[in-house]
Amino acid sequence: MTNRTRSQPPAPHGPDLRDPSPDPAELYRRFLADLFGVMAYGELSAFERMSSDARFSPTLHDRTVLGRLAVREYGHFERVTGHLRSLGLDPETAMRPFQPSVDAFHDRTRPADWFESLMKFYVTDGISDDFYQAVASRLDPETAELVLGLQEDEPTGAVLEARLQQALADDPRLSSRLALWGRRLVGEALTQAQRVVLERAVLGGLLPDTEQGVYEDEVKTLFASLTRNHSRRMSRLGLTA
Amino acid sequence: MTNRTRSQPPAPHGPDLRDPSPDPAELYRRFLADLFGVMAYGELSAFERMSSDARFSPTLHDRTVLGRLAVREYGHFERVTGHLRSLGLDPETAMRPFQPSVDAFHDRTRPADWFESLMKFYVTDGISDDFYQAVASRLDPETAELVLGLQEDEPTGAVLEARLQQALADDPRLSSRLALWGRRLVGEALTQAQRVVLERAVLGGLLPDTEQGVYEDEVKTLFASLTRNHSRRMSRLGLTA
Numbered sequence: 001m002t003n004r005t006r007s008q009p010p011a012p013h014g015p016d017l018r019d020p021s022p023d024p025a026e027l028y029r030r031f032l033a034d035l036f037g038v039m040a041y042g043e044l045s046a047f048e049r050m051s052s053d054a055r056f057s058p059t060l061h062d063r064t065v066l067g068r069l070a071v072r073e074y075g076h077f078e079r080v081t082g083h084l085r086s087l088g089l090d091p092e093t094a095m096r097p098f099q100p101s102v103d104a105f106h107d108r109t110r111p112a113d114w115f116e117s118l119m120k121f122y123v124t125d126g127i128s129d130d131f132y133q134a135v136a137s138r139l140d141p142e143t144a145e146l147v148l149g150l151q152e153d154e155p156t157g158a159v160l161e162a163r164l165q166q167a168l169a170d171d172p173r174l175s176s177r178l179a180l181w182g183r184r185l186v187g188e189a190l191t192q193a194q195r196v197v198l199e200r201a202v203l204g205g206l207l208p209d210t211e212q213g214v215y216e217d218e219v220k221t222l223f224a225s226l227t228r229n230h231s232r233r234m235s236r237l238g239l240t241a
Numbered sequence: 242m243t244n245r246t247r248s249q250p251p252a253p254h255g256p257d258l259r260d261p262s263p264d265p266a267e268l269y270r271r272f273l274a275d276l277f278g279v280m281a282y283g284e285l286s287a288f289e290r291m292s293s294d295a296r297f298s299p300t301l302h303d304r305t306v307l308g309r310l311a312v313r314e315y316g317h318f319e320r321v322t323g324h325l326r327s328l329g330l331d332p333e334t335a336m337r338p339f340q341p342s343v344d345a346f347h348d349r350t351r352p353a354d355w356f357e358s359l360m361k362f363y364v365t366d367g368i369s370d371d372f373y374q375a376v377a378s379r380l381d382p383e384t385a386e387l388v389l390g391l392q393e394d395e396p397t398g399a400v401l402e403a404r405l406q407q408a409l410a411d412d413p414r415l416s417s418r419l420a421l422w423g424r425r426l427v428g429e430a431l432t433q434a435q436r437v438v439l440e441r442a443v444l445g446g447l448l449p450d451t452e453q454g455v456y457e458d459e460v461k462t463l464f465a466s467l468t469r470n471h472s473r474r475m476s477r478l479g480l481t482a
Contacts, residue, residue, distance in 0.1 A: 045296075047308060052293030055286075060333045060340075064322075067288060067315055074312045081305075092301045099301075 029087065032143065034200055035135065036084045037094030038102075039147075042128060043077035044095070045102050046070075046121070053117040062114075062163070069121070069156050076150050083146055098196060105192040109185055115167055119178050122160040123185040123230065129157065130229050131193070134222055157233075164237055179239040186230050186241070190223055270328065273384065275441055276376065277325045278335030279343075280388075283369060284318040285336070286343050287311075287362070294358040303355075303404070310362070310397050317391050324387055339437060346433040350426055356408055360419050363401040364426040364471065370398065371470050372434070375463055398474075405478055420480040427471045427482070431464055 050070035057063040081091035111117035129151070136144040168174055197219055231241035291311035298304040322332035352358035370392070377385040409415055438460055472482035 044304065044308065048292055048296045048304070051289055051311065052296070055289045055293070060336060063285060063289070064318075064332075067285065067318075070292065071312050071315045074308055077305075077308075091305075095301060 029089075032087060033084065033089050033094045034097075036080050036089075037091075037096075038098040038196060039128075039132070040077055040080045040084065040091055041095040041098045041102050043073045043080065045106060046124070047073040047077060049106060049117075050121055053111065053114065056114045056117070058114060065159065065163070066118075069159060072156060079146070079150065083143075097200065101192045101196050105188055109188050111181075115164075115174060115178065116181050118160060118164055118167070119181055120185055122157065122164060122233070123182055124189055125157050125160065126233050127186070127189050127193070127226055127230060129155070130226050131222075134225065161233070161236065168237060168239075175239060178237070179234070179241075182230075182234050182239055182241065186227065190226065193226075194219070194223060270330075273328060274325065274330050274335045275338075277321050277330075278332075278337075279339040279437060280369075280373070281318055281321045281325065281332055282336040282339045282343050284314045284321065286347060287365070288314040288318060290347060290358075291362055294352065294355065297355045297358070299355060306400065306404070307359075310400060313397060320387070320391065324384075338441065342433045342437050346429055350429050352422075356405075356415055356419065357422050359401060359405055359408070360422055361426055363398060363405060363474070364423055365430055366398050366401065367474050368427070368430050368434070368467055368471060370396070371467050372463075375466065402474070402477060409478060409480075416480055419478070420475070420482075423471075423475050423480060423482065427468065431467060434467075435460070435464060 047070050050066060050073060054063050054066035054070060057066055084091045084094050109120060111120050132147050132150070136147045139147065164178075168178070198216075234241035288311050291307060291314060295304050295307035295311060298307055325332045325335050350361060352361050373388050373391070377388045380388065405419075409419070439457075475482035
């Protein structure tokens with residue numbers, strides 16, 4: 001262990017750009033542990049939140065639909081943890097470093113009702129999908145296939161979008177509240193994501209021979225595109241982002 | 242519609258022993274609607290409660306195990322609602338009459354912590370399994386196969402039992418609290434179940450040519466055996482029922 005000052009976050013198994021690793025293969029493996037660790041914990045949390053919020057759905061039909069989406073999240077969680085195991089990595093060890101930020105995101109964004117809860121899944125699902133797509137383009141083909149293979153025939157985002165559009169048509173007064181809520185959500189999500197990416201240098205393993213400055217530029221570009229896509233989704237709901 | 246006094250519960254499509262139906266096939270179909278309706282709603286509710294309570298698990302490992310059990314419940318829910326549809330019945334219509342009693346059961350038995358939550362799933366899972374087994378022996382072979390086919394290779398009850406045994410070994414002080422809690426749970430579960438069975442005459446369709454008295458005797462015998470099996474399960478945990 002290197003000595004760390006208080007202001008530096010611990011990084012039990014993440015790549016550390018300050019300690020250049022001599023072995024690119026090991027660096028890539030650590031990066032995969034982080035990538036699948038954060039994916040797995042995000043999916044497990046989404047599953048739990050989605051299925052608990054399902055209970056407050058306005059109709060039995062909504063309960064079953066939301067339940068099915070939650071179960072899908074658990075399915076993704078199982079595939080991702082299965083992949084970690086196949087790499088010889090322990091899923092719980094890989095998830096643990098991301099628990100505080102994911103939990104903090106959920107604690108700071110407690111939906112006031114079912115519609116806010118729906119909006120929250122829609123926003124976070126969209127951002128994560130975009131994030132994984134961006135990352136996939138830089139992965140080895142087999143890993144990329146796994147990450148992209150998590151997209152379903154009828155994506156979760158499309159189901160949620162249709163339901164939100166219906167809710168907004170039924171009650172147009174929802175729109176100003178949901179627009180405000182969408183802004184809070186994207187702010188919190190990107191703040192937490194950026195913290196994770198910078199602290200753990202999640203993307204560092206993809207850029208082993210670059211300098212810190214290049215890495216930070218990459219991260220900025222990525223987050224700008226995540227914000228842009230979020231705004232597009234809000235427009236499709238008729239909301240200003 | 243027959244005129245009903247206020248004290249009589251509505252029975253939109255359940256068999257009504259006061260209105261002898263001339264058609265045993267239709268009576269059996271109504272019985273199946275009730276049986277699968279209550280199963281489906283019970284499973285949907287168990288799924289939602291189990292996955293929300295998973296979040297409060299003491300370890301990440303427990304969260305994933307409880308999540309998996311919850312997902313199984315949703316799988317059962319889908320098989321049962323699929324079967325209702327194959328009979329030309331609408332799952333939501335079939336579930337609706339049982340919503341008040343199942344919700345009342347859950348409202349009256351809110352677990353104080355994760356161990357009480359685990360105990361609740363263990364108790365209710367055991368009682369429902371026993372109930373379905375008892376009912377299956379009187380069903381047509383195809384329906385019986387579906388009902389019994391919901392039993393897994395590693396039954397949910399066995400997973401919960403092992404985890405509860407471990408918890409009780411780790412902290413023997415839990416035992417008096419969980420014994421008390423088990424008694425409350427079985428009391429509430431059987432009270433609600435008995436109400437459903439008598440009000441809706443759920444088992445009536447199985448006994449089309451018997452009299453009310455015989456039906457009530459059958460119900461008493463069934464509930465006595467449910468209680469006996471519950472006591473056996475409590476003993477396996479080292480608790481007095």
